Amino acid sequence: MVFAMLAALALAIGISACGSSSDSSDTTASEGGEGGAAIVSNPDNAKVSLTIGSKNFPEQEILGEIYTQALAAAGYKAKSDLSLGSETVAHKAVQSGAISGYPEYASTALTSFFGLEPEDVPSDAQGAYEKAKAEFEKEGLTAFAPTPFASANAVGTLKKTAEKYGLKNVSDLEGVSEKLSLYGSPECRQRIDCLAGLEELYGLKFKSFHPVDISLRYTVLEKGQADLSILFTTDPQLSAEKDKFVILEDDKHVFPAGNIIFVTTPKVVEKAGPDYEKTILEVQKGLTLPVMQELDARVELEKQTPKEAAAAYLKSAGYTG
Amino acid sequence: MIAAAPFASFGGAFEFIFTPQTSNVTGGKGVGGIDQVIELTLTQLEVTLLALALALVIALPAGLYFGHRGAGEFVALGLGNAGRAVPELALIALMAAVIGVGGLNLTVALAILGIPPILTNTFVGIRQVDRASVEAARGLGMTEFEIVRKVEAPMAIPSIFTGIRTATINIVATATIAPLAGVATLGEFILGENVYGPDGVLAGAILVALLALVLEFSLAGLQRLLTSKGLKLRPA
Numbered sequence: 001m002v003f004a005m006l007a008a009l010a011l012a013i014g015i016s017a018c019g020s021s022s023d024s025s026d027t028t029a030s031e032g033g034e035g036g037a038a039i040v041s042n043p044d045n046a047k048v049s050l051t052i053g054s055k056n057f058p059e060q061e062i063l064g065e066i067y068t069q070a071l072a073a074a075g076y077k078a079k080s081d082l083s084l085g086s087e088t089v090a091h092k093a094v095q096s097g098a099i100s101g102y103p104e105y106a107s108t109a110l111t112s113f114f115g116l117e118p119e120d121v122p123s124d125a126q127g128a129y130e131k132a133k134a135e136f137e138k139e140g141l142t143a144f145a146p147t148p149f150a151s152a153n154a155v156g157t158l159k160k161t162a163e164k165y166g167l168k169n170v171s172d173l174e175g176v177s178e179k180l181s182l183y184g185s186p187e188c189r190q191r192i193d194c195l196a197g198l199e200e201l202y203g204l205k206f207k208s209f210h211p212v213d214i215s216l217r218y219t220v221l222e223k224g225q226a227d228l229s230i231l232f233t234t235d236p237q238l239s240a241e242k243d244k245f246v247i248l249e250d251d252k253h254v255f256p257a258g259n260i261i262f263v264t265t266p267k268v269v270e271k272a273g274p275d276y277e278k279t280i281l282e283v284q285k286g287l288t289l290p291v292m293q294e295l296d297a298r299v300e301l302e303k304q305t306p307k308e309a310a311a312a313y314l315k316s317a318g319y320t321g
Numbered sequence: 322m323i324a325a326a327p328f329a330s331f332g333g334a335f336e337f338i339f340t341p342q343t344s345n346v347t348g349g350k351g352v353g354g355i356d357q358v359i360e361l362t363l364t365q366l367e368v369t370l371l372a373l374a375l376a377l378v379i380a381l382p383a384g385l386y387f388g389h390r391g392a393g394e395f396v397a398l399g400l401g402n403a404g405r406a407v408p409e410l411a412l413i414a415l416m417a418a419v420i421g422v423g424g425l426n427l428t429v430a431l432a433i434l435g436i437p438p439i440l441t442n443t444f445v446g447i448r449q450v451d452r453a454s455v456e457a458a459r460g461l462g463m464t465e466f467e468i469v470r471k472v473e474a475p476m477a478i479p480s481i482f483t484g485i486r487t488a489t490i491n492i493v494a495t496a497t498i499a500p501l502a503g504v505a506t507l508g509e510f511i512l513g514e515n516v517y518g519p520d521g522v523l524a525g526a527i528l529v530a531l532l533a534l535v536l537e538f539s540l541a542g543l544q545r546l547l548t549s550k551g552l553k554l555r556p557a
Contacts, residue, residue, distance in 0.1 A: 187513040210422065212502060
């Protein structure tokens with residue numbers, strides 16, 4: 001038995017080694033809209049050091065890298081810190097000045113930092129941004145305008161499961177959820193924008209809930225362990241494997257959609273000068289839902305590093321040479 | 322990684338253990354409190370004991386056998402040491418990919434962590450038994466199995482228990498990351514800072530440490546009970 005384990009381990013190490021050495025070419029362009037204006041390096045910025053943070057999952061890491069590389073292209077001494085474990089940690093890091101700023105979902109900021117119920121989160125990007133910005137300013141932070149794309153949690157399942165039970169909306173789970181197991185992040189169980197909301201606002205009871213690392217959210221569906229799994233609407237698997245995975249329409253709005261807003265402090269804004277906000281707003285113009293999905297796919301499916309994916313985006317969208 | 326100091330306090334952590342606290346993200350429902358603490362502690366204990374049992378079933382007979390035969394040193398010590406080098410988080414992720422998440426996967430992964438110390442210490446303990454005693458037992462007409470059971474194993478108890486205690490601490494501490502593989506243990510408090518807050522994280526750490534101490538003392542007590550009178554150190 002032990003030998004089988006060790007053999008499996010050796011095998012997996014071999015496989016992952018092959019996987020990570022896959023081509024990191026940046027020739028297949030991610031369509032960055034109509035292409036942004038190339039970022040011009042300003043020598044005045046060279047004396048300003050910036051540390052851009054992100055939470056520790058692929059989409060956030062890609063965004064952190066995009067902002068870092070764009071700011072470096074604008075002449076700043078920019079470095080990234082992509083390992084902040086949770087929004088609470090990231091929030092504290094920007095408050096304490098340990099990082100200059102980081103990308104956050106407006107919906108997460110409103111529900112997690114400022115205690116809004118999911119149904120009270122404004123459904124339009126601008127409204128949510130303005131509300132979040134006002135709240136951030138009360139505590140001495142600020143935020144920049146939102147990205148074009150938005151991301152939300154979603155209840156996902158295999159297409160065949162959805163067909164078997166006739167599931168289209170989350171409310172269709174009524175009456176069948178008792179037979180189905182749900183998998184989500186360890187935090188999901190208690191969160192109102194996750195299991196707690198499904199139980200309270202939809203009145204659903206599931207056969208069981210199992211906490212898993214979010215990187216396993218598709219694995220558990222594929223292995224047939226989970227009937228339902230909490231996915232993200234920006235997941236590349238949803239477009240790449242349309243006939244395999246589906247997400248259920250959140251008809252009672254438990255999962256607020258959030259556009260990314262860049263959270264920073266007025267002190268950093270003042271120190272860094274006008275190119276700081278300008279660069280960030282310029283570089284996120286191309287981040288539409290298909291582009292973000294494509295970038296997530298590079299990292300999650302093709303095993304590129306977030307750094308490589310970000311560089312490819314900046315190049316193909318015309319921000320860097 | 323930046324050490325963004327979470328502002329937890331011991332007072333807050335103890336409050337969290339006994340009374341549910343408010344959380345921003347739960348829609349008004351309290352988190353923590355003694356009921357949840359008991360539920361998660363019992364799960365952590367259950368996972369730990371299952372994994373320990375599996376590790377014992379594999380490692381103890383193997384250690385006794387190789388030790389008695391005086392052979393297989395390379396296997397017993399080599400495998401033991403190699404096992405220690407496998408990072409548990411990687412192991413759990415790997416098992417999740419191969420057999421999937423959940424209790425079984427987790428038990429096997431944790432048992433793999435417990436096997437090396439038990440195997441190595443049992444082997445070494447048996448090897449260190451005075452050969453003269455073994456020969457004397459053989460001279461009395463004991464079978465090989467009786468020699469192991471009545472002579473070698475009792476005399477190797479201190480070493481065997483060192484292995485079991487090390488394995489237990491390794492397993493119970495590592496069972497903290499079980500919420501990443503389908504089982505909600507005390508690690509849920511530590512991994513869920515957004516839900517439980519910094520006090521919850523600290524409370525989780527305190528509870529895991531306490532659980533480890535309780536297990537350690539229980540095993541020390543069991544070891545005293547099982548150690549033959551002649552081997553106990555007594556003040557002169």
